[in-house]
Amino acid sequence: MEEPGYAPPMDWSGKRVHFIGIGGYGMSGLARVLLARGARVSGSDVRPSDRTRWLAGNGAEVHIGHDARHVAGADLVVYNTDVPADNPELVAARQAGIPIWHRSQVLADLINHRQGVAVTGTHGKTTTTAMTGLVLVAGGFDPTVLVGGEVPEFGTATARLGHGPWVVAEACESDGTFLRYFPRIAVVTNVEPEHLDHYEGDFRRLLDAFRGFLGNVRPGGLVVACGDHPVVRQLLAGLPAGRVRVARYGVEAEDCHLRARDVQTGPEGTRFSVWQDGRPLGEVTLAVPGEHNVLNALAALAVGLEVGVPFGVAAQALAGFHGAKRRFQVIYDRDGILVVDDYAHHPTEIRATLRAARQRRGAAGRVIAVFQPQRYSRTRLLMDEFARAFGDADKVILTEIYAPPGERPIPGVSSAVLAERIAQEEGRPVDLFSSREDLIEHLLATVRPGDLVLTMGAGDIWTVARDLARRLQAVTPA
Known part of the structure; x- marks a missing residue:
């Protein structure tokens, strides 16, 4: 007998399940599980990735780009919170009367039974x-x-x-x-x-x-x-x-x-x-x-x-655990220079990650923090806490705010304002870069043996760590 609040368990075998945004971390994991349980999985995403390539190579039908035709014949369409209501596949599924589940409903089916x-x-x-x-x-x-x-x-x-x-x-x-x-x-x-x-x-x-x-x-x-x-x-x-x-x-x-x-x-x-x-x-x-x-x-x-x-x-x-991707992930470690990338995007996470960086590097080396704020709303709400979060960094660099699709700028909320607040708190200047290439050139000119460069944020700041590592590798080939 099911406990209150439970939906009956789903028999996934043979079901055609379409994921909108199949390349996301949570969605790709669910797609893997449903494939293993006999579902016929399809999905779409805006760009290819290692996750979409693995799914395509293991039986899933993966489309790059969203199109209403992709949901034809689906028994169930799965979306996540980031998918806008006017997504053409979501609209087509609604019009065709195809059942639509939030990804949490699929996960609930796995957890609750x-x-x-x-x-x-x-x-x-x-x-x-x-x-x-x-x-x-x-x-x-x-x-x-x-x-x-x-x-x-x-x-x-x-x-x-x-x-x-x-x-x-x-x-x-x-x-x-x-x-x-x-x-x-x-x-x-x-x-x-x-x-x-x-x-x-x-x-x-x-x-x-x-x-x-x-x-x-x-x-x-x-x-x-x-x-x-x-x-x-x-x-x-x-x-x-x-x-x-x-x-x-x-x-x-x-x-x-x-x-x-x-x-x-x-x-x-x-x-x-x-x-x-x-x-x-x-x-x-x-x-x-x-x-x-x-x-x-x-x-x-x-x-x-x-x-x-x-x-x-x-x-x-x-x-034996060496960390998940983007959780204090070492991207480059040569000639006394460390480049580390982390998902930290909240002041508490920034403080903890900087303490870990200081632990890793020791008192002698510099910790260079490169932070990409995410969301205007979060930056406004936590501005005071962000300003006090960088005490363990020897040098702080900011990029422009990474805003998800649909979020509009908020007057008075910017990386320039945050940089000024951090500088006031720390008593030293904070650099701000709008250009990704200028930021990498600055780091190449600044970094020296003993330094740990730490990129942090929930957006695409990880590409800075990756590109910096490539450029450092080119400067000092093995």
Whole structure:
């Protein structure tokens, strides 16, 4: 018998499913899973990528560009929040009476009818999901894992196809669709004001959404939550007594069920001991830098221990994790120069990533931060926090704001204004570049052995890291 809120499970075998935006991280992962479950998958995207090429080479029909004809014969059309209502394929599906699902409905079908682990939070979702998946793989549970980024341990894919009962998935809170998930285990990494454009600018509405998500955890299930985060603790305090179990993890809060102690950071990574309810379990060594990754690893450990993965097996799996794509991804490492790219686009993420960069480079080297703000709305809302986020950088460079399609500029909100605010806060000038080529030429003229160049942002700033690495390679060939 289905629990309240569940849709009946979908039999995907033989279904013709069309994905609008099939090359996206989340969409391509779902397409992979449905292919493996016997669906006839098609999809479209605006440009080719490694993800679309893999899908096309493994049985999917992939179109570059959107056209109403692409949905002909589809049993189901899947879209995501970024697809505009006037997309020709979406319009054609609506007119033809073809069922239309948001991508979260497909993911809900996978989570709700299996042993689901849903990982949410403002920061750390992708890394924590990947770590958790690897822990369960090492424990022999053969999970299906769906991540919001490419993971080298999964063959650079955004999904791992498993045959066991567990599904580990990233549950995005940005548009409220995580309320469709009814997991056995929910992980909450942290909660901060973000994506408030969906929540009418009201942080309280975002908190209500998180409360609803936690209320969806199946009776007797487990909430794994960061006990170091005050807002998360506030959410935990509102849970009905006895309905679900709670496992808090952390570094600072002494009442956490799973706690890291003796955290030692260095250029090669991080080492710490793990204690559970006051007794030592052992040590963990991480190749990925930063104390924020200690928390991510603790969350993955908590899930693994709950499921039945021995601590030593979980610790070994975490030691072998080298990070998801665009999560402190080393692009170039030669002649004493490091170029690193990261998805950090929120002040908290910027601070954590810069601390990791300082840990990696040490006190002697310079950290050059190249940041591309994303969205005018986010930049306006978090302007003060952005201005205070760059304390660990020796040099700060900004690009123009990367705005998604449809977002209009906001008067008084610009990278020039943000650069001035950062300069006031830090007491030193901040460079601003409108031209990508001028930025790369400036970096080539500026960078020297001992430097770490860190590109950050949720837009296309990763191309700067890639192109800078190519130019450096050309200057100093092997």
